[in-house]
Amino acid sequence: MAQFSLYQEEFHPSPWQKTWREFRSSHIASLGLMILIFFLIFAIFAPLLAPYDPLQQNVNALFIPPSWNVNGTISHLFGTDALGRDLFSRIVYGCRVTLGSSILLVLLAMIVGVAIGTIAGMLQGVRSSVVNHLFDALMAIPTLLIAIVIVAILGTGLVNSMWAITLALTPQFVHHTRSLVRTEMKKEYVLASKLDGANHFQLFFYSILPNMIEMLVVQGTIALSIAVIDVSALGFLNLGARPPLPELGAMLADGMEVAYAAPWTVALPGLTIFLIVLAINIVGDGLRSALRKRLTQ
Incomplete structure (x- = not known):
């Protein structure tokens, strides 16, 4: 039974609800979000x-095909690699390391940027001009090259590569934040806050910052897809x-040596990287489209 309401109040959803x-009205974006959540659960x-332990080696289980192959076994769902390590376990842990x-x-680059x-x-x-032109010049260089x-300066390793990619992604957040701040500083509500005595x-x-959250979410998804590709490429x-270490890019490099004998050691890590990047890009595109539609309403 419907609840009686004396006052006919209209429901006005918040910007995030809109x-x-x-976003939910797009089936492709929703599918991308589900795939991304799937890998986040991994x-x-x-x-x-x-x-299995992703580092556990078994000389009696070398090059076992995936379970859907006639020579495969259900005990190793994705088969094993050249050292007898369970590939499914390594991909699960690879999602943890890479993603x-x-x-x-990306969070660190976002905070600094x-x-x-x-x-x-x-x-x-002059100070604003120097900072702006410096970071605009850095944005012209591909993040992987930076x-x-x-990494060539700091040395190889996962930690050094993370620092390198963080420094490479920071100029993008600097550029978009600077543009938004310069635009917002000219608006009347900021001028009113200044007249009330608010400091910087x-x-x-x-x-x-409340008006910057949506921009950061969109730019964060773009940066996340770049970061996954760069982490995998450096590995x-x-x-x-x-x-x-079970990292997807490093697993792909290891599988290249035995690709002809065991193609699944290359195909499955590569497919995982592809699906992660695809899901992130679909979610980012869905967010941009949802924000554009919301602002035009």
């Missing part, structure tokens, strides 16, 4: 989902994660 409604609950490290470095971009957006005169140069710190946290080039 964005989610527009990354978070890897110790519970992996049936988890990518999320961590927003801080520098906010300062650059509030600066005036990461390779930084208060202006950012109480006036500008594949033996500049990032080193064996026997």
